[in-house]
Amino acid sequence: MEAENIIEMLHITKEFPGIVANDDITLQLRKGEIHALLGENGAGKSTLMSVLFGLYQPEAGVIKKNGQVVKVNNPNDATALGIGMVHQHFKLIDVFTVLDNIILGAETTKMGFLQKKEARKKVEALSERYGLKVDLDAKVEDITVGMQQRVEILKMLYRDNEILIFDEPTAVLTPQEIEELMATMKEFAKEGKSILFISHKLNEIMEVSDRVTVLRKGKYIGTVETKDTDKQSLSNMMVGRPVQLEVVKDPAKPGDTVLHVEHFSVPSKTHKRDSVHDVSFDVRSGEIVCIAGIDGNGQTEFIHGLTGLEKGQGTINLCGQDISHATIRQRGTHMSHIPEDRHKHGLVLDFTLEQNMVLQRFREPRFQHLGFIRQGEVRTYAETLIKKFDVRSGQGPVTIARSMSGGNQQKAIIARELDREKELIVAVQPTRGLDVGAIEYIHSQLVAQRDQGKAVLLVSLELDEVMSLSDRILVMYEGEIVGELDPKTTTVQELGLYMAGAKRMTKAGERA
Amino acid sequence: MKQKGPTLLSKDGTKSVLAALLSILIGLLVGGVIIVITGLATPTLGISGVWDGIRLVLLGIFSTGRDAAGALTFGFNSTNLGNMLFRATPLILTGLSVAVAYKTGLFNIGAPGQYLMGTAASLMLALGIPTETxxxxxxxxxxxxxxxxxxxxxxxxxxxxxxxLNINEVLACIMTNWIAANLVTWMFDGSNFRNLVENTKSGYIYKTTYNGVATAKLGLDKIFPGSQVNGGIIIAIVIAILMYILMSKTTLGYQLKACGANRHAARYAGIADKRNIVLSMAIAGGLSGAGAALYYLSGNTEFFWSTYQTLPATGFNGIPVALLASSHPIGVIFTGCFMSMLDIVGLQLTNLTAYNEYITDVIIATIVYLSAFSLVIKMLISGHGKRKNAAAPAAPAEKKAAAPEEKSASAGEGPQSAKGGNEA
Structure with missing residues (x-):
């Protein structure tokens, strides 16, 4: 006997100029289940959820709650129906306290005055009951991303929502936080709340969900019981072809030293301690060296120091040249950089795709003549890159970068950086938030670059990626390199111990 | 309008022009309402006064006065048109100043100060260098x-x-505005550029014609006889075209815009972000200065040198000029002319009807104010497209904006449908 459907989205069609984002999609959410919504970037998951949440009106199709047709015209309607959503990019006010953020829009008032005490009691009770630890009086800008997410979850609970939408909730979390979130989600489901879980991380979907609905290119592919399926068949459904989940690569053939870092430190902006302290290592051509570590252990600062975005102390030698004091532009002559934050550093979001494609190269004679941009050349070049790297967008080269899906934005950056053909490729979390198809593609590209004799310095937080992609692993803990491991001989457990600071090598490289 | 929707309206330029025209219409409509209300409330005006007022607001630029019977007459008025172009000259340049800065992510509210400094420098040079040598x-x-x-x-x-120092440019601009206002007064105070000959005008600086310096007419006085127009308008249009080329065709413009749109990404790509921010403001300042120079070098304008309590309106009016043009340099030429046309219309209204200068200012200010709403209206027109963008991971602020946007959409429909009724 099928459980009752609490929410049904029947034959939803949503079109945007030039693209059908949702084409006749049906999604049925049962009471008390965790229902995963799986699809590549741009498959229409977010659009579908935005329809459910009242941000968009569908051209066709109906939404039913408990069998009754309902109209969701705006997010307020959704809230009234008990639908809550944790967006991928949190909707919090940075300068408000956690408590203020939670009650915002649903304040308890008496004669126009806020009744914060009652609100506080309710939030504290919820926080205790579900083990969602937050500091109610801290400002949102001061707390970690993981805690911000707990604030978002508490917001939904505070409004007594019974249908919870999580839009790629794990993309920003550390492995430990992901485990906690999974446990919380299971707890919610046990209590009869229904959860829609948008993700493209197959491990998580397999672990936590009861059923999976797969979308591909705006179309409904199917709904399966999680227990009757496996990762491989899910990814095949999602991408539409068999996908290689493991990285295929030959052993590395390292050549000359490309990057030589010696006693490099980056002072912290907020603490007296260095963010990066006395780091020394080499990267040779034809190898992928990965800096592993838990987020916030100095990887970002190190990369900023290396690429020139922040000032560091020590020596950096790139292709035989001392670039310790070089400008960002000078460093760029031998280095390409896939940045960690694609919105902050990677793209000018309000520029078109073609303008973004020449962000570093516009000074080259090929793209300008006497200071005038050669528009035709830029267009041709962008079209070549779009084709070569399969960057999908609404209007090709003239698409505004902001309107592209996250995965295609990342692909655009990768296309730009890899096509610059530099000796050293710095890739910081290049696959963050991407689906298996895109990850497979990016991994194969990085391996191809390595095989062409490029030196690749990868920073990753994903243990799977670290283990499968790298030829050598450097573990960073509290700003220092605490170990150098060979992925072929080490285990995930051992790597984890180094990452957590429980183990470290002496300077001589002995395992202590 | 709906059927043509996706293809025609999806073009950004179409949207901007449409939005500008709509907001002008709304401005004129509200201005008209004020005319009706004040007209009916003023015994000397009455229904016929209202009718005159409305016709003058719409067609004041073609007004040729009143005929023997006392009815308003309309036709080609070379004085009005020429003066419109003359007054548009500095407005186009301060509009460009605001627009160029805005395109590079900066809000140049410092145009009045830059305008004053430009005024002082060009007047001192024009009057100070002996033309005998x-x-x-x-x-x-x-x-x-x-x-x-x-x-x-x-x-x-x-x-x-x-x-x-990462100090907001708006703050710094406001400060420099008042510094300029006082500095300019101090520089002229006690200088021998003050017009003491015509002592009824002791607060003024000599016209540059006193030293024989004046902008060439370039034959424009033949086309618009009886007006103050001179070659300055042509220079302003050329500068506007140059700015358009600079901003959209050159690597410099590309860098400036990149820094404005995302300073971090520009830096990441090796573009000198600090240099470009300074450069943007420098260009903006230069444009305001050019506006001042063209206005006061005309030879028929007098500068009131005691500026320490007031800032030149021309500087501030650059903001609505730029907004109405969606910061497009070529659009600024037209919006600059529109703003100066309103000036002329205001004069006609004061001179030809019983509407006094104060109520005229209120009416003109209302039209200017509502014209500046073109950005909001553009957002409403492109509301559809904007939602699509929100489907991609949008910045937090954007989705929050979605809800209030909807409310203003329904509010905005009022005047628009009213306009439709008007046309029918």
Whole structure:
């Protein structure tokens, strides 16, 4: 006997100029289940959820709650129906306290005055009951991303929502936080709340969900019981072809030293301690060296120091040249950089795709003549890159970068950086938030670059990626390199111990 | 309008022009309402006064006065049109100043200060260099360039402060505005550029014609006889075209826009973000300075030198001029002319009807104010497209904006449908 459907989205069609984002999609959410919504970037998951949440009106199709047709015209309607959503990019006010953020829009008032005490009691009770630890009086800008997410979850609970939408909730979390979130989600489901879980991380979907609905290119592919399926068949459904989940690569053939870092430190902006302290290592051509570590252990600062975005102390030698004091532009002559934050550093979001494609190269004679941009050349070049790297967008080269899906934005950056053909490729979390198809593609590209004799310095937080992609692993803990491991001989457990600071090598490289 | 929707309306330029026209219409409509209300409330005006007022607001630029029977007459009025172009000259340039800065992510509210510094420099040079020894044409060029330079330097200050100390340019601009206002008064106070000959005008500086310096007419006085128009308008249009080329065709414009749109990404790509911020403000300042120079070098304008309590409206009016043009340099030419047309219309209204100058100012200000709403209206027109963008991971602020946007959409429909009724 099928459980009752609490929410049904029947034959939803949503079109945007030039693209059908949702084409006749049906999604049925049962009471008390965790229902995963799986699809590549741009498959229409977010659009579908935005329809459910009242941000968009569908051209066709109906939404039913408990069998009754309902109209969701705006997010307020959704809230009234008990639908809550944790967006991928949190909707919090940075300068408000956690408590203020939670009650915002649903304040308890008496004669126009806020009744914060009652609100506080309710939030504290919820926080205790579900083990969602937050500091109610801290400002949102001061707390970690993981805690911000707990604030978002508490917001939904505070409004007594019974249908919870999580839009790629794990993309920003550390492995430990992901485990906690999974446990919380299971707890919610046990209590009869229904959860829609948008993700493209197959491990998580397999672990936590009861059923999976797969979308591909705006179309409904199917709904399966999680227990009757496996990762491989899910990814095949999602991408539409068999996908290689493991990285295929030959052993590395390292050549000359490309990057030589010696006693490099980056002072912290907020603490007296260095963010990066006395780091020394080499990267040779034809190898992928990965800096592993838990987020916030100095990887970002190190990369900023290396690429020139922040000032560091020590020596950096790139292709035989001392670039310790070089400008960002000078460093760029031998280095390409896939940045960690694609919105902050990677793209000018309000520029078109073609303008973004020449962000570093516009000074080259090929793209300008006497200071005038050669528009035709830029267009041709962008079209070549779009084709070569399969960057999908609404209007090709003239698409505004902001309107592209996250995965295609990342692909655009990768296309730009890899096509610059530099000796050293710095890739910081290049696959963050991407689906298996895109990850497979990016991994194969990085391996191809390595095989062409490029030196690749990868920073990753994903243990799977670290283990499968790298030829050598450097573990960073509290700003220092605490170990150098060979992925072929080490285990995930051992790597984890180094990452957590429980183990470290002496300077001589002995395992202590 | 709906059927043509996706293809025609999806073009950004179409949207901007449409939005500008709509907001002008709304402005005129509300201005008309004020005319009706004040007209009916004023015994000397009455229904016929209201009718005159409305016709003058819409067609004032073609007004040729009243005929023998006392009815308003309309036709080609060379004085009005020429004066419109003359007054548009500085507005186009301060509009460009605001627009160029805005395109590079900066809000140049410092145009009045830059305008004042440009005024002071060009007047001092035009009046100070003896034309007996230096040819007047050369003096004109020196004064013009001096005005630009003064504006440029004055614009640099907020740019430098922003780039190196990360202090908001709006704050710095407001400060530099008042510094300029006092500095200029101090410079002229006690100088021998004050017009003491015509002592009824003791608060004024000599016209540059006193030293034989004036902008060439370039034959425009033949086309618009009886007006103040001169070659300055042509220079302003050329500068606007140059700015358009600079911003959209050159690597410099590309860098400036990149820094404005995302300073971090520009830096990441090796673009000198600090240099470009200073450069943006310098260019903006130079444009305001050029506007001042062209206005005061005309030879038929007098500068009231006691500026320490007021800032020139021309500087501030650059903001609505730029907004109405969606910061497009070519659009600024037209919106600058529109703003100066309103000026002329205001004069006609005061001169030909019993509407006094104060109520005229209220009406004109209302039209200007509502014209500046073109951005909001553009957002409403492109509301559809904007939602699509929100489907991609949108910045937090954007989705929050979605809800209030919807409310204003329904509110905005009022005047629009009213306009439809008007046409029918």
């Amino acid at each position: 230096v040819p007047a044409a050369l003096v004109w060029v020196i004064a013009f360039l001096g005005g630009i330079l003064a504006g440029t330097l004055w614009g640099c200050i907020p740019g430098l402060v922003k780039a190196f």
